[in-house]
Amino acid sequence: MLSIVFAVKTSYKYYIKKKSNWEDKMLKKTAFMIFALLFSLSFSTIPDDIDTQFDSMENVLIISIPHYTDDPSKHFINTISVLVNGDTLVKQRFLRQYSHEMQQGIYRIAGLKAGDEITVDAHCNKWGGLTMKFKVVRINKPGCKGKNCGLTIVKKELKNKN
Incomplete structure (x- = not known):
């Protein structure tokens, strides 16, 4: 019984660690995409005169x-x-x-x-x-x-x- 509890705890810790790594990667990718979008828009200009x-x-x-x-x-x-x-x-x-x-x-x-x-x-x-x-x-x-x-x-x- 103790080994099953230990295995579940270990699996849960691994899952949490794996999940947080995945979330970190997604957060970094999302931040990069937002930065890239804002960077490209900074070069876009509206017409200022006619x-x-x-x-x-x-x-x-x-x-x-x-x-x-x-x-x-x-x-x-x-x-x-x-x-x-x-x-x-x-x-x-x-x-x-x-x-x-x-x-x-x-x-x-x-x-x-x-x-x-x-x-x-x-x-x-x-x-x-x-x-x-x-x-x-x-x-x-x-x-x-x-x-x-x-x-x-x-x-x-x-x-x-x-």
Whole structure:
């Protein structure tokens, strides 16, 4: 009887020791995975600005989003949406980024007039996004003729999305 009790106690101690080693290994693996995830996310950046240019004679809107990445095929701005007065006119999805420094979209948007509000929404495939609002204004240009002549776009406000 004593030998059975001794065997059970020894087996239990071995089980507890084995279990705690397994738990230690799992804890270390979990901590490593969390650290690796946080480390990789520290290099992921959200877009911090949206630049626009508007050619009023051709009705072309050029959107440039500064967004640095080491690998434009793995970390990139994956969507650009353009809304005019709340209506979605463009929603473009990308499979990679234009360059290591920026994403760019060029869109023909006819019918813009002074007073229109343009909202540009850009999202990074790894982290978050940025929404900026712009206002279409008319500036006086000497010798300018035509209904779109002198239209330009100015920044109104921005909103980070994480």
